[in-house]
Amino acid sequence: MLIILCHTGAYVGKLLVVPMDGSHWVGMKAISQEMGRRGHRVTVVMPEITILIGPGEHYETLIYPLPFDKAFVDFIMSKNEDVLGKATQPFLERIQEKFSQIKRITELLHTTAESLLFNASLISHLAQQRFDAVLTDPMVPTGSLIARKLGIPTVNLLRGIPCFLDMQSTGCPSPPSYVPRFFTGLTDKMDFKQRVINTLPLLCRLIYWRFDQIAKEFLEEDVGVAEVLSDSAIWLHRIDFTMEFPRPFMPNMVPVGGINCNVRNPLPEDxxxxxxxxxxxxxxxxxxxxxxxxxxxxxxxxxxxxxxxxxxxxxxxxxxxxxxxxxxxxxxxxxxxxxxxxxxxxxxxxxxxxxxxxxxxxxxxxxxxxxxxxxxxxxxxxxxxxxxxxxxxxxxxxxxxxxxxxxxxxxxxxxxxxxxxxxxxxxDRPIDPLDLSVYWTEFVMRHKGAKHLKAAVHDLNWFQYFCLDVIALLATIVLVFIVLTAKCLKFCCRKLSRKRKKRKQD
Amino acid sequence: MLIILCHTGAYVGKLLVVPMDGSHWVGMKAISQEMGRRGHRVTVVMPEITILIGPGEHYETLIYPLPFDKAFVDFIMSKNEDVLGKATQPFLERIQEKFSQIKRITELLHTTAESLLFNASLISHLAQQRFDAVLTDPMVPTGSLIARKLGIPTVNLLRGIPCFLDMQSTGCPSPPSYVPRFFTGLTDKMDFKQRVINTLPLLCRLIYWRFDQIAKEFLEEDVGVAEVLSDSAIWLHRIDFTMEFPRPFMPNMVPVGGINCNVRNPLPEDxxxxxxxxxxxxxxxxxxxxxxxxxxxxxxxxxxxxxxxxxxxxxxxxxxxxxxxxxxxxxxxxxxxxxxxxxxxxxxxxxxxxxxxxxxxxxxxxxxxxxxxxxxxxxxxxxxxxxxxxxxxxxxxxxxxxxxxxxxxxxxxxxxxxxxxxxxxxxDRPIDPLDLSVYWTEFVMRHKGAKHLKAAVHDLNWFQYFCLDVIALLATIVLVFIVLTAKCLKFCCRKLSRKRKKRKQD
Incomplete structure (x- = not known):
């Protein structure tokens, strides 16, 4: 393999970065830069048109073409403004406008993902590089799909995924009674009505159905995005419990919120x-x-x-x-x-x-x-x-x-x-979140994954997970016991009353 | 308050240590020593008769009397041997022997706890010291009770508590389908029979009933051990996921297994x-x-x-x-x-x-x-x-x-x-477990607790926690919908058939 172990315990490896554009790139860039600075060969794969992603001092870039031009992206971005400035518009129209914009953006994401995944020469080039790990934002699962195809462990950097797909893929319990779902704007203290909203079923399949199709086509196997994401070795969550409400976490989930706090420069002179x-x-x-x-x-x-x-x-x-x-x-x-x-x-x-x-x-x-x-x-x-x-x-x-x-x-x-x-x-944290992110990325490269941190929940179906079979058995036993006791009592009562009748008759 | 902030950001505080004896003292001693070495005033409260607890270079000790002598403790310890050497004894007798020994040990623990808690002059002396935090092993909740009485935040160091009382008190989900309970000897991969064993109800109240009584008497309030333990600021769990099966964790639970790994000396010359x-x-x-x-x-x-x-x-x-x-x-x-x-x-x-x-x-x-x-x-x-x-x-x-x-x-x-x-x-861990333990102990002293890491689960009753009220509502809605649809269909069918009959009659 390509990891070179040095006598100091430090090592140099190859990291593939498949980022998401926009603000999602900010933390990803910090880690990519730091990994490169520490001597790893970092390759960032980016589309030819981007909002924020760009070259950096400590990593190399691989650019892939898109079937649309910059004007098209600018047009979609300009539509964000339209969504805002319509306070006087009827409610339904505003909602429609919002949905149209969401549709535009998701289509852009799908097309961008397909442009990378079905670029055969690029994927084959990536396969030849024999990367040690993929660093990606799983909200758009392009990086995770490439990792599965090439058999490379994945490190995810994310704020969260709509409809708690991240929690589903890590098997992390998220009790709806105090863990508010994304896009609800709720807190960890909910009244009955809010808990009803927070408990309504999630429609991940609906949101990720197009990516499910892309996954099947690209991987040539019958697999959905949730399953692909559950391969992930480490999940670096851009949260901190000063901001996020305390909630259960799994051992392969690491909170690294506030990565950029210490990245500071003096103010410009003017x-x-x-x-x-x-x-x-x-x-x-x-x-x-x-x-x-x-x-x-x-x-x-x-x-x-x-x-x-x-x-x-x-x-x-x-x-x-x-x-x-x-x-x-x-x-x-x-x-x-x-x-x-x-x-x-x-x-x-x-x-x-x-x-x-x-x-x-x-x-x-x-x-x-x-x-x-x-x-x-x-x-x-x-x-x-x-x-x-x-x-x-x-x-x-x-x-x-x-x-x-x-x-x-x-x-x-x-x-x-x-x-x-x-x-x-x-x-006040024991280790700087950027250092921690780099640490776990290197960990995955060193050990070719982090299987020992993955809970056995992935081997269970939902019926077993909730022990519904066990509950059914225990309930049956209790029921049989109650029925038998009732029958016994009835039988005894009848015997007794017959005896009494007989005595009276005698 | 007694924390003295120094210009370097380091500070000096007062730590009360209420340890458990035997091997439980090993990790506790390492933290106490290290805290003392870093300049904190560390006070270890210990009974006059101990197995392992003793004085150390970097902490002071406060000794309290017991109503029994060393011979009594030695007698109980020697009984451990009896439990072993009875392979030829009938099964029931061996079980009885085991239970008698468990009873002896728990009675020893209860008496030791009472000797500390109801030593009024000692407790009043501790109150005067104005400690910043209590470090304790919550398996015997003496330290936690003192902390609640004196209004001091607690740091727990533990391997685990029988019947998952620790998980109950932290509100940490422990799905019985893959998280094996203590004393079952099960792994995270269970067949149906094993899952049945692992799902059977836990009887914490039974195991801790005596401590529940001691808690009520000592605190003069209607409170049980589980509730007292849920006060705890930080739980330092002496586990590591190389040994422990991966499972959910809460933000105030920190795995610190392997505290003594780096505490090494050269071998004696002989x-x-x-x-x-x-x-x-x-x-x-x-x-x-x-x-x-x-x-x-x-x-x-x-x-x-x-x-x-x-x-x-x-x-x-x-x-x-x-x-x-x-x-x-x-x-x-x-x-x-x-x-x-x-x-x-x-x-x-x-x-x-x-x-x-x-x-x-x-x-x-x-x-x-x-x-x-x-x-x-x-x-x-x-x-x-x-x-x-x-x-x-x-x-x-x-x-x-x-x-x-x-x-x-x-x-x-x-x-x-x-x-x-x-x-x-x-x-391969980002921070040495001893340093991490000391870090979180100091954190609790610095910030007078760690409330921001405590999940809102503690504000919910079990009915709300499992959203049973919400499920009942949703089930009712579905049921009403089904019944109404069925009634409508029936009504329509009857109308239709009547019409047909009428037509035929016509």
Missing amino acids: LEPWVSGKQGFVVFTLGTSMKKMPDEITQVFLEAFRQIPQKVIWRYSEVAPDNTPENVKMMSWVPQNDLLAHPGARAFITHAGSHGLFEGLCHAVPMVMVPIGGDQPDNAARMASRGVGVVLDISSITAEDLLQGLNEVINDTRYKENMKRLSALHR | LEPWVSGKQGFVVFTLGTSMKKMPDEITQVFLEAFRQIPQKVIWRYSEVAPDNTPENVKMMSWVPQNDLLAHPGARAFITHAGSHGLFEGLCHAVPMVMVPIGGDQPDNAARMASRGVGVVLDISSITAEDLLQGLNEVINDTRYKENMKRLSALHR
Whole structure:
């Protein structure tokens, strides 16, 4: 094999990285870079058109062609804005718009996956490389499918998979009574109605049916995505129990939330004087998939910012509107983590993407959260339940709402105090999450998997898992016992009454 | 409060240690020593008569009196031997003997606990010390009761608690379909019969009823042991998934099995030449609670040892029998970990106590396991299922059995190979288990607990936990739907048939 054991115990191996684009790339990039820096040969497979994925200093890239162009991707991304700016639209139309956008994005994901999987020469090239492990985001199971095809162990880096497919594939119990499902926005304290919502059956097959088909075709075997994912050696979950509600975990699941906290640089020279004002400043960014907000919402934010004493640094890709007040600086890119780490940061207006939240948590900055989609409403619910921020509905937001929200998190000291306490807990970990991620990736490469961490649950069908056969047997025994006892009693009673009758007759 | 924060981020606090005696003290002592070495003030509370607990360099001791003497404890310990040497006794008598011994030991534990808890001056002295945390073994909940009384957070160090009381108190799911219960000797792969055994209801209340009473009396509140234990901040489980079967874990449960692996010293001068023979040597020790074996069993071991080319180092408290062969060295104490770490160690004959197994695992020495009681049959089943040792029944052992067992693990290379693989996995951990234990103990002291790691399961009753109310509602809805549909169909059919009849009549 290709692992070279050195006398120091360190070793050099070959890692294949099959990332997901967008913010999912952020943590994946950190691990890829660090693995490369430690001497491993890291190969990142990426499509020719990407949002965030790109070359790096410590890894090589392999690019595969797509059957569409950049304009098509830009068109789909621009549709994210449409979903937002329709507060006045009828409810049903808004839902329809949302579903259309989800459909567009999933089709993009399917086509991208197929472009990689059915690129025979690329797959054969990958097979020749004899990688020691695949690092991938299993939300799109392309990497997992390649790993199964090539017989390589997988390390997953993920925030979570819709409909708890990750929990299903690891065999991890997720009692619906206190473990809220994705996309419900619920917390771990649910009333009866909420528990009903949280218990309704999940339709993984429906969400992943297209990938199930792709899996069958690519692997040439009758297998679904859930089964392919259950091959995975290690699951690096981008969660931390300061943010996530405590829940059961399996031995091959490792929480590594907050990977980027320590990746810090000094602020650019032009920003330092801007943020050093006495009143401090507010950082405002939305996700990578939201390039531009509808104008009417932009104006709401500007109106609110005009009325606060803090300065505002806003990540804004377009030309700044004419009426931008003096205390607002718009930039197409901001050093978010470095800004949040600055002592002047008073509040963080965020779409509640997990990376941003971890950065805010790391540097103890209270938050005004305006979730847009995906896991964001769930993330926001988690942070709000800790008393470290407020949640506002961005599609119907008013300047008053925003002002009130900012006023609360900046001036009500409880938010900052809660945040400082939570941040201290978050940062107090026995090992840095990036080091831990690299450690487990190397572990899988060293030992060609981590089978000893996989529970025997995978050998059971659902009937055996819930011991329904055992319960049926025990229930039958109890039932037989009750019936027999009743019959015996009846028999005795009859005998007794007959005897009495006889005596009376005598 | 008493935590003094230093500028380096290190801090000094006060730790109260309420240990359990016997082998349970081994890991507890390692943590106490290390905590003291790091500058914390560590106070170990111990009874005046102990088996293993004693003073140490880095902690102070507080001794409390007992209402019995050493002869009484020695008498009970000597009874362990009786349980062994009765292979020819009828089954029922042996069971009775075992139960009598369990009763003796539990009564000793209860009396010892009461001697500490109802020692008013000692408890009031402890209250005055304002400790930051209690480190204890929750199998005997004395320390947990003191912690609740004094309002101090608890760190538990444990192998496990009978009847899964630990899992109940942490709210950790333990599906009986693949998580074998203590004292069953089952593995994670069970057939139907075994799953039935593993699913039978647990009687925690019965085992802990006396402690439930002590808890009520001591705390002056209506509370049981399970509830007191659910206060615990962190559970340091002396397990590792190379030995333990993979199973769900909760965020406040930390596996720290193999704490003593790296605590190593050079061999004493007189032992080094003895063990350096070409054929290697066998290490043979039984637990701390087994001072002496019945003579007939001793002779069986001697007879087997006479026929092997290896030397044998045997921990044996009495005078060596006259017919001890030349290749056997009997010692009242042996440096077990250092011997197992020696390259000449060929096999380890052990009672399968968890500490011994971890030392054998750490140094990759295949094992012949002769479990006696407690968790030992379970531990042995785990190691045997990994193909790293064989299990023999010590009460009916013959020289042939032992010879065959030794021959297998020494000469069948598969045992050594499996052990080397398992040992490599066991030793490959991101952080040393002793450091990890100290880290979490300090964490609890720093943050006055670890509430953020405790799942919301504790706020639910069992009905809500299993969502039985939700299932009842959903079942009712489905039922109503079925009944209504059936009624509708029936109604329509009747209408139709009436119409047809009418038509026919017309």
